[in-house]
Amino acid sequence: MDKEKDQEVNWLEAQKIEISVDLLAAAKQQLQFLETVDRHRWLYQGPALERAVYRYNACWLPLLAKYSEAESLVSEGPLVPPLDCEWIWHCHRLNPVRFKSDCEQLYGRVVDNSGVVSSVNGNSKLKTKALWKNLYPEEPYDLDLNKDVSERSSEKHTKYDLVSAAKRQSAFYYQVSRSYVSNEVFLQEAVARYKGFLYLCIKKNSCAPTVDVDLIWHTHLLHP
Incomplete structure (x- = not known):
């Protein structure tokens, strides 16, 4: 009985953790983004992935x-x-x-993402396309594997192995692709369980997340 009481107390304490991000809304957006990427599965491996990493290093991160x-x-x-x-x-x-160490080495600071919206939700890309074209006239805004573009080896690039990172993350959408995962009640409970996970991590230093908690954890990492 005392153990059950302790668990209840710990759970209630965990729910007091304040998180500035709307994790529910952000998790829904992440699921939508992952679904879109999964419809472009060529980004998971091969020439498209390698080209995407190059464009990220040479174009997007410097532009941002x-x-x-x-x-x-x-x-x-x-x-x-x-x-x-x-x-x-x-x-x-x-x-x-x-990410922090790469940004600080390349740009002297962590690059801010507050002025960015997802390509999935971005209604107008005209401004970004104009900035992109001005900075990179030879590189199209949208990935075009049929276009021959010579990569500049002198470009700044991250030390983190982004090809391997992308390959690891490519399997995650399968784990969260069931329709019930995007359900409002499921996500609300996932956020509550995530707070419980954080509380346990503080007390025990190390915990293994379940899939629903992992989804919210990823969401939180993307919105520091």
């Missing part, structure tokens, strides 16, 4: 770094990354330690 420094551009609306670059960016940010 440049944009986040230019306060005059903020009022013009958010940036919308190409789907292939957003997929690599997604995988990179799921390892926040490596």
Whole structure:
């Protein structure tokens, strides 16, 4: 009985954890994004994945770094990354330690993502396409594997193995692709269980997440 009482107390304490991000809404968006990427499965391996990593390093991350420094551009609306670059960016940010170290080494700071909306939800890409074309006139905004483009070996690139990271993450959508996962009640309970997971991690230092908790954990990592 005392054990059950302790568990109840711990659960109630865990639910007091305050998280500034709307994890429910963000998890729904992540599921939508992962579903879209899964419909472009060529981004999981091979030439398309390698090209996406190159474009992320050579184009998207520098553009984002440049944009986040230019306060005059903020009022013009958010940036919308190409789907292939957003997929690599997604995988990179799921390892926040490596993302932080890569950004600090390349740009002297962690690149801010507050002025970015997902390619899945971005209604207008005109601003981003214009900025992209101005910076990279030889590289199309949308990934085109039929276009011969010479890669510049001198470009800055992350130390983190993004090809391997993307391959690892490619299996995750299968685990969360069931229709019930996007259900409002399921996600609300997943957020509550995630808080319980955080509480246990604080007390025990190490815990293994279940799939629903892992989904919310990924969501939180993407919105630091």
